[in-house]
Amino acid sequence: MLLRAEPPANGGFMVAAYALVAVVLVVYAVTLFVRARSLVGEVKE
């Protein structure tokens, strides 16, 4: 791959992709954490 001073201006796509990845992972992780917390409370040792 070559490097040059003025690459095409398409940073919006990168920002959208990075934001999408973060949102999907955080929402899924929080969903799992809430489910886990609820079940830990319900099922005692």
Added chain:
Amino acid sequence: MTSSSSLSASSSFPQSSTSSAVVAARKSIRLGQALTVLALVALAAHYVRAIQYTPIEATQGLAQKIFYVHVPAAWSAFLAFGILGVCSALFLWLHDRRLDLFAEASAEVGTVLTLIVLTTGPLWGKPIWGTWWQWEVRLTSTLFLFFLMVGYLTLRRSIFDPLERARYSAVVGILGAMLVPFIHLSVYMFRTIHPKPVILNPEGPTLPGSMLSTLLEGVAIMTVMYLGLVLVRYGIGRLQDEKEARHAAQG
């Protein structure tokens, strides 16, 4: 799964209704939560490195940096489905309930990661290819794998008997995992617009060092992310199992 609570205990599936199962589930959840939080923090740092400290590719511009999340997500999704296949095969051999639960956890996390792959791909494709989607073999087979895994998860919620559910799911899980090498090799087997692998190819890595190290960092982070999420999801599955067994025992 919750709707099958009374049926699960009446089946022939051996249930481990012990406090040690609860302790193991809680340990799995705690470790998984720690790894997930660690991976999310590392992902934020990875974004900074990719944006600020990794060179901009000459022809593709900033959109090429989608590569640093798209490829790691694809790697971890394929890892998830590989583990799904191994756990499913081992379940059919050993009939250990924990293997079935881990397979389910891996399939669910893998499906979420595939969703990331299928959405970040078009965001990269639009500025580079000029189109959001191409019905070529790599994209289409990945979409097919995603639908197959949604089918797997739907199947699990449609069969009430746990032993039957585990057996049928294991077969579908193995079939899903068998698609992974085909998807990886599809860019060599067919004429396709999708780029060829930049690390796992016969000539070795074909990236400049700075880009390669950022990519490998992303792969490591998404691997930890997968491990964290799958451990939490596995712990949930075991606790759910225990809850159903106790509910059934109480009549």
